[in-house]
Amino acid sequence: MSNKEKVGSYKFIAEPFHVDFKGKLTFGVLGNHFLNCAGFHAADRGFGISELNEENYTWVLSRLAIEMIDMPNQNEAFTVQTWVENVYRLFTDRNFAVLNQDGEPIGYARSVWAMINMNTRKPVDLLSIHGGNIADYVDDKECPIEKHSRIKVAAQEMVDMSIARYCDIDINGHVNSIRYIEHILNLFPLQFYEVMRVRRFEIAYIAEARYGDELKFYKEEVSPVEYHVEVRRNGEEVICRGKVLFE
């Protein structure tokens, strides 16, 4: 077993083009940082994408829930911590904490990942990889936000449509996970963000969209501060579901 710390810690600055009109870091950029930190942390412990790819395995993000009491301001330093909370046969839970420039926690996130065989697209037994030593990295650091919820969207009326284009497509040929976060937040008018802020953002990735796919967005108002969104390919197959809680 490596002697690496179980909790990885990575420093960032909130760049000018990574903040919104209020000067606050965006959820899309923060989500991107989380995914990068997950990659760094896994790679440093022998479970990085490049090592896995040699065995034709890769990580797939299944769920992400982010809850923030504040967001870094433009040009502010902040730290993302990440650690593994649980490892099961087919999933692993990875958590994140965001610390402001004074080192105080301003938010947390939970994510769920699966590993798949890139040839068969079938899930891999995580406990069979590297003799199951992924379990040695589990840490009991506290993550005081709720687990992912089940997101149900009954809405039948489409509120937006978008066609997947060049800049949306990642190296795997799929629409990149971060784009959905931006698309979903773009469904709300600026006036929402003027008087409220997003406290919790949750997303469940169900299927992959590809270049040229017509993504249709269905939005349901559960309450004036809670919205559920479903993204459907050509209005049928569900690609992902999101939940946005304002305050």
Added chain:
Amino acid sequence: MSNKEKVGSYKFIAEPFHVDFKGKLTFGVLGNHFLNCAGFHAADRGFGISELNEENYTWVLSRLAIEMIDMPNQNEAFTVQTWVENVYRLFTDRNFAVLNQDGEPIGYARSVWAMINMNTRKPVDLLSIHGGNIADYVDDKECPIEKHSRIKVAAQEMVDMSIARYCDIDINGHVNSIRYIEHILNLFPLQFYEVMRVRRFEIAYIAEARYGDELKFYKEEVSPVEYHVEVRRNGEEVICRGKVLFE
């Protein structure tokens, strides 16, 4: 005069969500790095946005031309260098070089900036600021790419339309400069990028778009490898013009 080096040098890694389907860093992300480096370099020399804002001044990007013989691959380290080539009364020319992980140049960029008074929105005489010491930072490092050209777009047929939304708006309340780069590159089908790559990307920023503005895109094919694009607010006022050269 400060004893800072005239050429600033900044290291980056091509992150997984910052590369396209070919695994190459995108022009949008590279442009964002350029603008950040410009900010770091200026701030270190007393001409940063935050110092300027105290005097109610700010920098405005007027033109950007990027020419690349290659792009960093996913997870590769690269370096952005930046320096001031010229300072005139109303404009300054800032150049960039991109070095690959072996320290070899793989591309260059030229940018033109003005300084404005945020109250009057009028240009500021650059040689009057800090006793004109911005001129002390001029460096004659070579930038072996062509200067900006004049971009003319006669096309009257709209090829795309986009409404400026929450995630497009920066801290100044304007559509952020990088979004236009992505929008323009999204006007070309993936098949273009499969068989060609962008050698040169040029953009001239004319006016600012705001939340809710309807941005209409007009594209002109000058040759099978050269395209000019004009972005017009509500199909009338010109917001920016771009030129894309493939090879």
